[in-house]
Amino acid sequence: MKLFTKLLPLAAVCAVLSVPVQVAAQTKIPIKLGWTTTDGPTDPYAVGARAFAKALEQDPAGKVFDVQFYPNRQLGDEKALLEGLRMGTAQAAIITNAVTAQIEPAFLLNDLPFLYASSNQAYDLLDGEVGDMLAEKLASKGIAVLGYMGGGFRNMINNVRPVSKPEDVSGVKYRVMQSPMYIGMYESLGGNPVPMAWGETYTAVQQGALDGLEIPLSVIDSTKSYEITKYLSLTNHTFSVIEFLFNKRWLDRLEPAQRDAIVKAAEVATKEQRIVSDESARKLVSVLADKGMQVNEIGNPAQFREKVKPVYEKFRPQIGAEILDKALVEVQ
Structure with missing residues (x-):
């Protein structure tokens, strides 16, 4: 699945910004990652956030980032957090699908009643062409989808x-x-x-x-x-789909290796979060x-x-x- 597409060419970004993209080795690039629920050990949002930070730290190209957690509505409720993500006051957020749908109505798909028979069915659909189609629509509004996580069924x-x-x-x-x-x-x-x-x-x-x-x-x-x-x-x-989102313009400005590290860490985190969330629901x-x-x-x-x-x-x-x-x- 190619959730994050249509990145600006690096040379074009440099020309627009008129500043070098290369970051000094000793500089840490902050990633403000917000969500509105707790930072508890089994909270599905927190599980995804921690898994992402861990995976990014393990990537050599990802060590230049400093992932900063903002749980418990520290950056506002989900609507405010999503708007802040669009404006660039936060770089990343983990958002409930119904709120994402307020920005891009196509995401209402995931809230249709009795659409998904199982969590795996939801994951398979969103890891395929349908997920890519949704992500492309949101990308046109300045937000990149890097993962579809799960919050269990209602x-x-x-x-x-x-x-x-x-x-x-x-x-x-x-x-x-x-x-x-x-x-x-x-x-x-x-x-x-x-x-x-x-x-x-x-x-x-x-x-x-x-x-x-x-x-x-x-x-x-x-x-x-x-x-x-x-x-x-x-x-x-209703299956609670949770989107792992980034400010697209911020991602576009990164060096390719740095951007790839974020995308790969998001993929790892999404898989891990799904396993933890599904197991928690079964118990x-x-x-x-x-x-x-x-x-x-x-x-x-x-x-x-x-x-x-x-x-x-x-x-x-x-x-x-x-x-x-x-x-x-x-x-x-």
């Missing part, structure tokens, strides 16, 4: 009934993110979606104002949502069952995808027919 938890077929969603009040796509998904399944800020959700479920919510396994555990909900249905309705299913949740898998994912077809068609113009149709063929 699943349904509630206090009414287990979800094994689409009809089980009907009539249940679910908290959803304030996103037309998530609202549309639940409406298509016959549920009652309630857009709500995250900070209000726990109390609303605890007090019975909501029946449940949709949420990644790691967040169920970290927020102790297993204490306020009974049923965990592994609907795997969490048992952990949450041990903590009292009743866990079940859905019967036929194809039935769910059929129900949410209106969502696909609604967002087809924004995603682009070519990208959407190619993706649907590849994930069948």
Whole structure:
């Protein structure tokens, strides 16, 4: 996969900048790398950041860089961080796909409900032509995609009934993110979606104002949502794609060997992050069952995808027919 393409010729960059690109041996080139979650040992964003820094340090050409971590919203929320990346106040960021889609709507593809049957299916699609097509669109806006990482699947938890077929969603009040796509998904399944800020959700479920919510396994555990909900249905309705992004103009200015070191380190980090994230998700299913949740898998994912077809068609113009149709063929 060629995520990072169309770099400016080195001579052209030198002419534009009117300064030599060669960096003195003793000079460290800072890379401000931001993300909004914690720096915890199993946090999927932090795992990717640490893996990148380690891989870059091991490359002889990468030793000229000083990777500086900015977790916990130190550079602002994800929208502000992504804008800072475009402006050059940060060199790199690890960003949730839904926020990347605010800059380039084609990335809405990854948030379509029931698109991916497994994490490997998502990785295979994004490591291929579809991922390249998405990256090319974002590159035209000054941002280079150096890796598609994983944050696990989002699943349904509630206090009414287990979800094994689409009809089980009907009539249940679910908290959803304030996103037309998530609202549309639940409406298509016959549920009652309630857009709500995250900070209000726990109390609303605890007090019975909501029946449940949709949420990644790691967040169920970290927020102790297993204490306020009974049923965990592994609907795997949306896979959380995480983009590893760089300011393209900054990358264009580097020497070829330095740029190659960054690209290779990003590839290594993406592979390592995926392994850690997937393994963590597998373990969490048992952990949450041990903590009292009743866990079940859905019967036929194809039935769910059929129900949410209106969502696909609604967002087809924004995603682009070519990208959407190619993706649907590849994930069948």
